[in-house]
Amino acid sequence: QVHLEQSGAEVKKPGASVSVSCKASGYTFTGHYIHWFRQAPGQGPEWMGWINPNRGATRYAEKFQGRVTMTTDTSITTAYMELSSLGSDDTAVYYCARSQGISLTDYWGQGTLVTVSA
Amino acid sequence: EIVLTQSPGTLSLSPGDRATLSCRASQSVISSTYVAWYQHKPGQSPRLLIYGATARATGVPDRFSGSGSGTDFTLTISRLEPEDFAVYYCQQYGTSPYNFGRGTKLEIK
Numbered sequence: 001q002v003h004l005e006q007s008g009a010e011v012k013k014p015g016a017s018v019s020v021s022c023k024a025s026g027y028t029f030t031g032h033y034i035h036w037f038r039q040a041p042g043q044g045p046e047w048m049g050w051i052n053p054n055r056g057a058t059r060y061a062e063k064f065q066g067r068v069t070m071t072t073d074t075s076i077t078t079a080y081m082e083l084s085s086l087g088s089d090d091t092a093v094y095y096c097a098r099s100q101g102i103s104l105t106d107y108w109g110q111g112t113l114v115t116v117s118a
Numbered sequence: 119e120i121v122l123t124q125s126p127g128t129l130s131l132s133p134g135d136r137a138t139l140s141c142r143a144s145q146s147v148i149s150s151t152y153v154a155w156y157q158h159k160p161g162q163s164p165r166l167l168i169y170g171a172t173a174r175a176t177g178v179p180d181r182f183s184g185s186g187s188g189t190d191f192t193l194t195i196s197r198l199e200p201e202d203f204a205v206y207y208c209q210q211y212g213t214s215p216y217n218f219g220r221g222t223k224l225e226i227k
Contacts, residue, residue: 059214095164104211106169110163
């Protein structure tokens with residue numbers, strides 16, 4: 001069955017970068033886009049962007065342009081999201097999700113808590 | 119960008135009740151139906167319930183139904199089961215950025 005396993009919680013200082021991984025299994029990795037979202041406490045999920053593992057094409061939300069990089073390693077069916085220049089407002093749970101077509105996400109990872117604190 | 123407003127913020131009902139959750143978009147959603155609903159329980163990842171405004175995702179019980187088009191969408195749970203108490207989000211996935219609403223918390227009365 002489809003499963004997305006994310007890396008563990010991270011604590012970072014302001015100004016640092018964080019990388020979150022998302023290991024996919026149970027389906028053809030190159031056949032589905034991977035999206036990244038984040039969710040701050042009390043808020044709805046926020047879309048950050050997607051990557052097409054087949055060709056590596058990406059689309060980022062304007063809010064994160066210049067600060068986020070999404071990559072994949074198809075040999076190990078893993079997607080990565082790196083966010084730089086962290087601030088306290090980047091504290092959130094970060095999720096990866098598989099999509100049907102370009103934008104409908106049907107399976108999500110378990111989430112990775114990223115805490116930014118001095 | 120399209121902003122989604124969900125109401126009510128919190129809905130207090132009892133098992134067996136009917137729940138009606140609303141989602142209003144700031145502008146018409148592309149193709150009028152690119153709206154999804156997700157259920158989110160604490161410590162779990164969001165679960166896709168409804169897509170295309172009305173289609174149930176695989177394995178979703180038929181007590182969940184979606185309706186609406188254009189800017190107004192509704193998720194209805196016909197008879198609440200104890201496991202249905204959670205937070206529900208609507209999302210539009212037709213136009214980037216694929217925004218979510220702030221959610222409706224469905225709690226036990």
